[in-house]
Amino acid sequence: MSSPYSTLPDHAFWRRSVANLAPEAVNPALRAAYTLTPEHAVMTAGSCFAQYIGGMLQALRFNYLVTEPAHTIIPAELAQAHNYGAFTARYGNIYTPRQLRQLFDRAYGLFHPREDIWAEPDGRFLDPFRPQIQPGGFLSRREFQLDRAQHFAAVRQAFETLDVLVFTLGLTEAWISREDGAVFTICPGTSGGVFDPARHMFHNFSVSEVVADMSSFIDALRRVNPKARLILTVSPVPLVATARADTHVLAATNYSKSVLRVAAEMLTQARPDVSYFPAYEIITSRAFDAGSYYTADRRNIAPPGVAHVMRAFAEAYVGFTAAAPAPPLPAGDAHSAQMRALMQVHCDEAALDQG
Amino acid sequence: MRKIFVLGHSHIGALASGYDATHPPVAMEFAGLHNPLFTPPLHNGRLTQPLVQQLHHARADLHIAVIGGNEHAAMSLLNHPRRFDVVLPDAPELPVQPGATLLPAALALALLEQWCAPHVELLAAYRAAVPGRLVHLEPPPPVPSEAHIRRYPDSFGDAIAAHGVSPALVRYKFWRLHSQFWRGICARLRVEFMTVPTEMCDADGMLIEAAWNPDPTHGNALYGGAVIAKILREAA
Numbered sequence: 001m002s003s004p005y006s007t008l009p010d011h012a013f014w015r016r017s018v019a020n021l022a023p024e025a026v027n028p029a030l031r032a033a034y035t036l037t038p039e040h041a042v043m044t045a046g047s048c049f050a051q052y053i054g055g056m057l058q059a060l061r062f063n064y065l066v067t068e069p070a071h072t073i074i075p076a077e078l079a080q081a082h083n084y085g086a087f088t089a090r091y092g093n094i095y096t097p098r099q100l101r102q103l104f105d106r107a108y109g110l111f112h113p114r115e116d117i118w119a120e121p122d123g124r125f126l127d128p129f130r131p132q133i134q135p136g137g138f139l140s141r142r143e144f145q146l147d148r149a150q151h152f153a154a155v156r157q158a159f160e161t162l163d164v165l166v167f168t169l170g171l172t173e174a175w176i177s178r179e180d181g182a183v184f185t186i187c188p189g190t191s192g193g194v195f196d197p198a199r200h201m202f203h204n205f206s207v208s209e210v211v212a213d214m215s216s217f218i219d220a221l222r223r224v225n226p227k228a229r230l231i232l233t234v235s236p237v238p239l240v241a242t243a244r245a246d247t248h249v250l251a252a253t254n255y256s257k258s259v260l261r262v263a264a265e266m267l268t269q270a271r272p273d274v275s276y277f278p279a280y281e282i283i284t285s286r287a288f289d290a291g292s293y294y295t296a297d298r299r300n301i302a303p304p305g306v307a308h309v310m311r312a313f314a315e316a317y318v319g320f321t322a323a324a325p326a327p328p329l330p331a332g333d334a335h336s337a338q339m340r341a342l343m344q345v346h347c348d349e350a351a352l353d354q355g
Numbered sequence: 356m357r358k359i360f361v362l363g364h365s366h367i368g369a370l371a372s373g374y375d376a377t378h379p380p381v382a383m384e385f386a387g388l389h390n391p392l393f394t395p396p397l398h399n400g401r402l403t404q405p406l407v408q409q410l411h412h413a414r415a416d417l418h419i420a421v422i423g424g425n426e427h428a429a430m431s432l433l434n435h436p437r438r439f440d441v442v443l444p445d446a447p448e449l450p451v452q453p454g455a456t457l458l459p460a461a462l463a464l465a466l467l468e469q470w471c472a473p474h475v476e477l478l479a480a481y482r483a484a485v486p487g488r489l490v491h492l493e494p495p496p497p498v499p500s501e502a503h504i505r506r507y508p509d510s511f512g513d514a515i516a517a518h519g520v521s522p523a524l525v526r527y528k529f530w531r532l533h534s535q536f537w538r539g540i541c542a543r544l545r546v547e548f549m550t551v552p553t554e555m556c557d558a559d560g561m562l563i564e565a566a567w568n569p570d571p572t573h574g575n576a577l578y579g580g581a582v583i584a585k586i587l588r589e590a591a
Binding site for chain 1: 364365368425426428429430432433435436437439442443444447448451456457458459460461462464465466469470509510511514518568570571572573
């Protein structure tokens with residue numbers, strides 16, 4: 001007796017592809033329609049989970065596109081602490097497609113939010129759209145403006161040179177400006193700025209809005225880079241808090257992730273150059289057994305979960321399973337090492353002259 | 356004021372020369388940290404015994420620290436293959452090199468913190484070793500003249516040929532940032548921070564020509580004499 005199911009591959013069956021496998025062997029990522037090679041420049045953006053994607057690309061020796069690196073005089077650990085290299089450019093977390101579209105428009109001078117700088121009472125300046133990007137904040141308005149111009153140039157370079165953008169959909173809940181619709185990364189007043197209900201309002205994006213915003217962004221991206229392809233993921237990291245007083249944060253999280261997952265599916269069905277990578281499913285699959293890919297706070301992702309995602313990504317887009325070790329972090333560049341050594345000689349000689 | 360004890364690195368040379376040249380009305384004892392007797396100067400975060408003995412033996416009324424002071428020059432004396440620049444928090448209007456990578460000031464300060472860490476530890480140990488007044492001296496501002504630096508390149512000859520001297524304004528800004536960093540360290544350590552004598556600075560805030568030592572970064576005896584005079588005016 002044949003049925004439509006009888007010819008389906010093993011991955012279509014729960015027993016064969018989930019229940020009968022060790023949890024760490026479950027791999028919902030099917031072989032991708034194309035192979036990533038070291039020649040493909042891969043940009044990452046999205047919610048905090050997308051930072052894992054960038055690290056994973058580096059560990060796998062992909063061509064992780066970084067258009068706004070720290071200057072080489074900055075040691076790697078310090079650069080990381082100042083959010084260089086976490087994403088392709090220094091835009092920080094981008095939780096919603098509307099934010100991504102607005103980043104594009106701001107970088108190309110198509111959108112100038114009215115509330116585009118936060119002057120803090122202590123004299124620091126913060127970027128409302130990446131308020132935590134600069135530890136200690138920007139120390140003058142001019143520095144803020146010059147850094148942002150440098151940042152936008154790096155964003156444009158990224159959009160125009162990428163081959164693949166891996167974008168992680170993070171949230172549906174957002175705070176936006178009543179004046180011009182600008183979407184803030186986090187609610188004003190939490191990490192800078194001042195919350196003003198007359199200027200700021202809560203918005204929970206719907207499926208149709210997420211699809212429309214993402215489509216609008218892809219269309220804009222293709223205008224500056226016709227070869228661009230996208231890989232969508234959904235962040236498995238739950239909401240840190242919901243703004244909906246009538247809803248439990250767990251229910252709000254499930255709603256948010258469901259919207260994003262549906263939107264991702266609709267986009268991949270509608271657009272041939274958009275694919276979906278099931279990092280969300282890999283992480284949440286451990287809910288079916290005693291183990292967990294979440295840390296003790298049940299929110300952040302533990303290293304074995306990241307490693308599982310990495311294995312699956314490599315299999316899907318490269319076709320290999322072994323991850324190459326990441327190179328050690330550089331402690332600074334050769335020029336600065338030479339200058340410090342020469343300065344030591346110079347000062348020693350000056351001291352010896354003194355006797 | 357009977358005696359001043361000065362402990363430090365290479366900028367101590369200008370003060371010693373200035374002392375010899377000006378014969379100020381105070382006894383001064385200079386302990387250069389290049390002296391093999393004081394190497395290394397620290398053990399487990401404390402001054403080593405030879406240094407402590409010399410400090411106690413000096414019985415000074417005032418202690419002067421000239422520790423480090425050229426980290427800004429190591430950072431900015433010569434052009435980096437990938438040029439960088441900074442906006443000074445307290446002088447943001449100063450021009451920025453076109454095409455240079457902007458280092459946010461907070462990041463540049465964090466880098467200075469790393470580079471200066473051994474000297475900060477040394478100043479902290481000095482502070483812990485002496486109960487009375489301790490003054491840390493701001494290092495001299497940069498020499499504005501590229502021609503002077505090229506004429507007296509000291510150890511930087513080959514590097515200057517390879518990279519070129521960076522613009523005076525860039526060197527000036529990193530010196531100012533360096534001073535901002537040390538001002539904060541001094542406040543934390545309860546050490547007085549003494550700025551460069553104003554008469555040693557030109558209209559742009561850089562070292563006047565008469566104070567240039569025949570090398571790229573240090574002041575001469577005239578400079579040292581002016582610093583001693585300021586110490587006697589303000590701290591003694």
